[in-house]
Amino acid sequence: MSSRRTRLIAALDTRDPKQAAAWATSVSPHADAIKLGLEFVYAAGFEAVEKVAAGRELFLDLKLHDIPNTVGAAIGSLSRISPAMLTIHAGGGSAMVAAARKACDDSFTLEKRPLLLAVTVLTSLDDHALAEMGVHDGAQAQVLRLAELALRNGADGLVCSAHELAALRAEFGAEPILVTPGIRPQGAVAGDQKRVMTPGAAKDAGADWIVVGRPITAAADPAIAAAAIAAELAL
Numbered sequence: 001m002s003s004r005r006t007r008l009i010a011a012l013d014t015r016d017p018k019q020a021a022a023w024a025t026s027v028s029p030h031a032d033a034i035k036l037g038l039e040f041v042y043a044a045g046f047e048a049v050e051k052v053a054a055g056r057e058l059f060l061d062l063k064l065h066d067i068p069n070t071v072g073a074a075i076g077s078l079s080r081i082s083p084a085m086l087t088i089h090a091g092g093g094s095a096m097v098a099a100a101r102k103a104c105d106d107s108f109t110l111e112k113r114p115l116l117l118a119v120t121v122l123t124s125l126d127d128h129a130l131a132e133m134g135v136h137d138g139a140q141a142q143v144l145r146l147a148e149l150a151l152r153n154g155a156d157g158l159v160c161s162a163h164e165l166a167a168l169r170a171e172f173g174a175e176p177i178l179v180t181p182g183i184r185p186q187g188a189v190a191g192d193q194k195r196v197m198t199p200g201a202a203k204d205a206g207a208d209w210i211v212v213g214r215p216i217t218a219a220a221d222p223a224i225a226a227a228a229i230a231a232e233l234a235l
C-alpha cells in the first residue's frame, strides 16, 4: 500500500476547442491537471491550447521523437505555452533525451520549466506487439531499459503502465515522477489499451499521476466520472 498522493490527469482528447473547454471546466474540480495532445494540437493549434489550459496544470503530451536537434528546437518553440509536464519518447535515444532536457533548461525560467517525462513503452503495446518489433523479453524489461536511459540523460520522470510501477520503484526509488495512462475503472472498456489497471490499484502500486481519457470523456456525465476516479484515489 502506497502513502503517496496519486493525482488525476484528465485526457481531453478531441479536435474541438469548445468541447475541450467544456470538459476542462466540468472536470477541473476533480482532476489535478488536464492533458492536451496530438489530436487537439493538430486540429486546433497552440493558441487553443493556451486558452483551454489557462489557469490549469497542463500535461502537454506531444510525445516528441526525432533527431536531437529537432526535438530541442521544438521544445524551444513551446516556451510561450509553459506546460507543467511535457512528453518525449525515450526510444529517441540518449542524445535526444539529453537535448530535450537542455532545451527545457535553456528555454524556460526555473519556475516555468516543464517536467520532462519520457514515454517508455506505450500502454497500447503488449508483449506480442513488442516481439513484432524485435523486443522478445517483454514489456517490463523494455520499460526498465528505457527508464534507465531516460533518467540517466535528464528526464524527470517516466510514462509507463501501472504494471511496471513496482519494478521501477524497486530499481530507481521514490524520486522519478511516474505517470500511468492505461487506467480503467472496474468494468470500463479497455479499448486499444493493453496494459491496464484500475485507479486504486495504480495508486497502491506507486503512481504519482494517472492519466484517464475515455472513461471520463465518453461518460454520460464527465464530471461525475472524474469525481468517482478522484474518490477512488482518495481512499
Ligand SMILES: O=c1ccn([C@@H]2O[C@H](COP(=O)(O)O)[C@@H](O)[C@H]2O)c(=O)[nH]1
Pocket (backbone or CB within 6 Å): 011, 013, 035, 037, 061, 119, 121, 122, 123, 124, 159, 160, 181, 182, 183, 193, 211, 212, 213, 214, 215
Ligand atoms: O503510453 C501511453 C502514453 C500516453 N497515453 C495517453 O493517455 C491517454 C489515455 O486515454 P484513454 O482514453 O484513457 O485510453 C491518451 O490521451 C493517450 O494518448 C497512453 O494512453 N499511453
